[in-house]
Amino acid sequence: MIVEISHFLSLLATGLFFLAGYFSLFVSSTSYTSNLISRTYSQAFLLLASSFLIYVWLAVTDNFSVEYIANHSNSALPIFYKVSSIWSAHEGSMFLWIVFLSIWGFIFNIAVNNNDILKPKTIGIVSFILVGFLLFLLLTSNPFATILPIAPINGADINPVLQDPALAIHPPTLYLGYVGFVIPFASSLAFLINGDSNIKWEKSIKKWSVMAWVFLTIGISLGSWWAYYELGWGGYWFWDPVENVALMPWLAATAFIHSLSVSIKSSHLRIWTILLSILVFSLSLFGAFIVRSGIIDSVHSFANDPQRGLYLLAFIGIIIVTSVLLFISRFSMIKPSSNIKTLSKESFISINNILFGTLIFAIMLGVTYPLFYEYLFDQKISVGAPFYNAIFIPIVILASLFLFLSVDSKWSRGITIDLFKKPIAFSAIFSIIFVITISFLFNTTDIFILLSIFAGSLIISRYFIEIFRYLFNKKYLNPYSAIAHLALGLLLVSISFNSLLSTERALNIKLNEYEEYEDMKVYFKDIKLIEGSNYDAVKASFNIEDEKGNNFNLNPEKRRYFTRGQITTETAIHITPIKDIYLTIGDQLDDGSWIVNIQINFLIRWIWFSAALMSFAGIMLIFSKKKSNI
Amino acid sequence: MKILLKITVLLIPIIFIFMFFFLLTEKKPYPGADYKEFPIPNFNLESLYESEPLTNVDLRGDYIINIWASWCITCRIEHPYLMNLKNKRIPIIGINYKDERYDAIEWLGRYGDPYDKIIYDFKGLLALDLGVTGAPETFLVHDGVIVAHYQGEINNSIWSDVFDPIIKEKEMFK
Numbered sequence: 059m060i061v062e063i064s065h066f067l068s069l070l071a072t073g074l075f076f077l078a079g080y081f082s083l084f085v086s087s088t089s090y091t092s093n094l095i096s097r098t099y100s101q102a103f104l105l106l107a108s109s110f111l112i113y114v115w116l117a118v119t120d121n122f123s124v125e126y127i128a129n130h131s132n133s134a135l136p137i138f139y140k141v142s143s144i145w146s147a148h149e150g151s152m153f154l155w156i157v158f159l160s161i162w163g164f165i166f167n168i169a170v171n172n173n174d175i176l177k178p179k180t181i182g183i184v185s186f187i188l189v190g191f192l193l194f195l196l197l198t199s200n201p202f203a204t205i206l207p208i209a210p211i212n213g214a215d216i217n218p219v220l221q222d223p224a225l226a227i228h229p230p231t232l233y234l235g236y237v238g239f240v241i242p243f244a245s246s247l248a249f250l251i252n253g254d255s256n257i258k259w260e261k262s263i264k265k266w267s268v269m270a271w272v273f274l275t276i277g278i279s280l281g282s283w284w285a286y287y288e289l290g291w292g293g294y295w296f297w298d299p300v301e302n303v304a305l306m307p308w309l310a311a312t313a314f315i316h317s318l319s320v321s322i323k324s325s326h327l328r329i330w331t332i333l334l335s336i337l338v339f340s341l342s343l344f345g346a347f348i349v350r351s352g353i354i355d356s357v358h359s360f361a362n363d364p365q366r367g368l369y370l371l372a373f374i375g376i377i378i379v380t381s382v383l384l385f386i387s388r389f390s391m392i393k394p395s396s397n398i399k400t401l402s403k404e405s406f407i408s409i410n411n412i413l414f415g416t417l418i419f420a421i422m423l424g425v426t427y428p429l430f431y432e433y434l435f436d437q438k439i440s441v442g443a444p445f446y447n448a449i450f451i452p453i454v455i456l457a458s459l460f461l462f463l464s465v466d467s468k469w470s471r472g473i474t475i476d477l478f479k480k481p482i483a484f485s486a487i488f489s490i491i492f493v494i495t496i497s498f499l500f501n502t503t504d505i506f507i508l509l510s511i512f513a514g515s516l517i518i519s520r521y522f523i524e525i526f527r528y529l530f531n532k533k534y535l536n537p538y539s540a541i542a543h544l545a546l547g548l549l550l551v552s553i554s555f556n557s558l559l560s561t562e563r564a565l566n567i568k569l570n571e572y573e574e575y576e577d578m579k580v581y582f583k584d585i586k587l588i589e590g591s592n593y594d595a596v597k598a599s600f601n602i603e604d605e606k607g608n609n610f611n612l613n614p615e616k617r618r619y620f621t622r623g624q625i626t627t628e629t630a631i632h633i634t635p636i637k638d639i640y641l642t643i644g645d646q647l648d649d650g651s652w653i654v655n656i657q658i659n660f661l662i663r664w665i666w667f668s669a670a671l672m673s674f675a676g677i678m679l680i681f682s683k684k685k686s687n688i
Numbered sequence: 689m690k691i692l693l694k695i696t697v698l699l700i701p702i703i704f705i706f707m708f709f710f711l712l713t714e715k716k717p718y719p720g721a722d723y724k725e726f727p728i729p730n731f732n733l734e735s736l737y738e739s740e741p742l743t744n745v746d747l748r749g750d751y752i753i754n755i756w757a758s759w760c761i762t763c764r765i766e767h768p769y770l771m772n773l774k775n776k777r778i779p780i781i782g783i784n785y786k787d788e789r790y791d792a793i794e795w796l797g798r799y800g801d802p803y804d805k806i807i808y809d810f811k812g813l814l815a816l817d818l819g820v821t822g823a824p825e826t827f828l829v830h831d832g833v834i835v836a837h838y839q840g841e842i843n844n845s846i847w848s849d850v851f852d853p854i855i856k857e858k859e860m861f862k
Contacts, residue, residue: 290798340701353711367712375705382701386694426704433711436719438822438840440761564794616800625771625800644797647737653797 065202067109074102082182142226149201179248232277238270243339399472406464458513514550545671552664720839729817736806758795
């Protein structure tokens with residue numbers, strides 16, 4: 059009964075969202091209609107939010123007459139996972155996705171004054187997008203379907219790999235990022251529909267865009283971290299198709315935020331800004347399509363149902379084609395009156411826009427080409443890390459060099475950048491010496507690794523000089539840009555060292571014996587069967603003595619979950635600031651020895667720390683009082 | 689903006705949309721499936737772990753043969769499903785195909801070993817006799833005779849659509 063109330067509320071919300079959209083786009087706008095639209099949207103949102111809260115309550119109280127809850131939750135689960143089970147599969151996670159989308163619209167609705175000329179149209183566009191997705195949810199993936207008359211007593215279970223705090227937070231954070239770009243998207247469409255090129259709309263969406271970007275950054279990093287310690291993948295990035303569809307909007311969003319700050323300052327790059335706002339949201343929708351249409355097999359994809367895929371494709375297609383048509387038809391309106399000066403800050407940002415566009419195109423190719431190829435020639439090909447590395451590394455290095463030079467450039471002025479000026483020369487000399495030292499120290503001539511370290515070191519040293527000048531010479535410094543770019547430099551250096559130094563090996567060890575690996579003694583102390591609440595496991599115990607004589611224990615496990623019979627590996631990781639020692643156990647061989655996989659991962663923590671630092675810069679910007687920041 | 693550029697900007701999403709439309713509506717009744725019956729060819733190869741000889745005599749009853757390799761990315765995607773079959777007590781004979789022994793053992797160590805026996809086919813000799821074109825491929829074997837063959841990754845829907853009818857018909861895995 060309660061589930062029907064929830065169902066009904068979301069139906070009602072769909073109707074009201076439709077009305078809000080209809081009023082804003084098809085009824086001539088007056089102050090009366092703007093108020094009406096705003097109020098209708100808020101009411102619709104409250105209905106949808108109540109519907110979702112009731113649904114959460116149904117999950118918490120183990121209402122297994124709801125088919126989705128029965129299939130994905132279990133009465134034995136802690137409350138935390140009963141809630142997160144809602145987004146452990148397609149229907150519920152789509153529901154959450156839509157609710158998040160409506161929350162962004164709602165906050166925009168209450169934060170922006172009704173007199174704002176673009177507000178009604180922006181709200182209207184958000185409403186229509188919500189209607190489309192709500193219909194998708196209700197018609198093709200109904201989370202409210204019930205099993206009657208007899209409901210199962212205990213439910214099934216949430217996928218064990220999802221029973222993890224990081225994973226309970228990872229999808230919601232990522233979704234908040236994806237759908238957050240609906241605000242810049244809808245605003246730029248509203249601007250195009252309105253047709254008055256004098257409106258300075260860019261400034262009002264700055265913080266919204268940065269906020270969505272922060273969520274996306276954190277969401278992607280959480281996913282990377284989770285795959286490392288919970289899935290036992292042993293690394294931070296795998297170019298998995300679904301990682302790629304999250305990376306594309308992130309790259310587009312990063313380019314978008316930079317373009318946006320140019321447009322705010324000088325109304326330049328408006329074409330880029332608008333095109334990128336369309337691209338970011340389209341790529342977010344594309345991500346939803348890829349994951350939910352079952353077109354790609356991946357750890358992330360949901361069950362295959364061509365019906366859903368077709369609906370999503372049609373709806374997303376309409377959104378993208380309409381916005382591109384609108385963009386084309388209003389092109390003359392957003393054309394800049396003057397050209398960008400060469401060597402100005404704007405010019406560097408537009409060069410990097412092109413480079414980011416190239417990266418996005420390369421990933422798009424990597425994701426879709428195997429699909430199209432298989433369709434046309436009936437042969438499977440796989441595009442993996444070598445392809446992406448070959449394209450990414452040189453372009454990222456190039457983009458970093460432009461970033462490095464742009465530090466000395468000025469807005470709207472094409473002053474010549476003197477390569478022998480002190481800060482540039484100092485950073486360059488420092489970085490060259492650093493790279494040569496690294497090359498000798500670690501005996502490497504891998505040009506791409508050395509170049510990446512060089513690029514990272516250039517950025518870090520250049521921004522350190524800026525911070526130094528800010529502290530002692532009171533020179534102006536944009537703190538958000540400095541921190542975010544320092545984080546980028548750190549990211550480049552950490553990734554390079556990680557791929558340069560990290561090693562792994564599968565060892566065969568018998569109980570009470572030891573193997574040596576990289577100056578470490580891995581001693582196999584003990585192995586026993588243990589029982590958890592919903593699984594049994596073999597738990598091995600290793601004592602590791604490192605080159606300095608430090609001792610520590612690592613206890614990797616292999617678990618078998620009762621309900622689904624699924625087997626998972628529980629990694630054991632010894633963390634130090636410089637390196638992780640990462641242990642997983644495999645199977646027992648016939649001679650009684652066990653396969654133990656050991657990895658030494660250098661600076662892997664620093665990769666996530668860099669991402670956190672980038673997000674931190676974004677958060678600082680969101681909470682800053684000053685209005686003219688980039 | 690030149691008209692050509694405008695058309696290009698519009699065409700890119702439209703082409704993608706149509707390609708995906710064709711992908712989604714494609715109705716291929718499992719092009720990778722093949723029901724030609726033939727006996728397991730004679731072979732004499734080593735096992736992956738112990739390097740002991742393995743021949744036809746070592747394979748008895750009903751089982752599936754799975755061709756895999758550590759270099760094969762699709763095999764990794766397929767792998768959880770094989771673990772699932774193992775839990776359902778379906779015997780799986782692995783043929784490690786054109787792979788380095790060390791890499792293969794490490795791969796199994798990392799992801800788990802779903803196989804009852806693993807034939808180490810470095811030169812692809814047995815695979816050639818079986819008509820294998822790549823990895824992964826899977827054969828359904830009933831009393832020494834191959835009764836179904838699937839090229840590509842197997843999963844739940846392929847198992848129920850391609851293999852299950854034969855399994856029911858021949859009353860296998862009893």
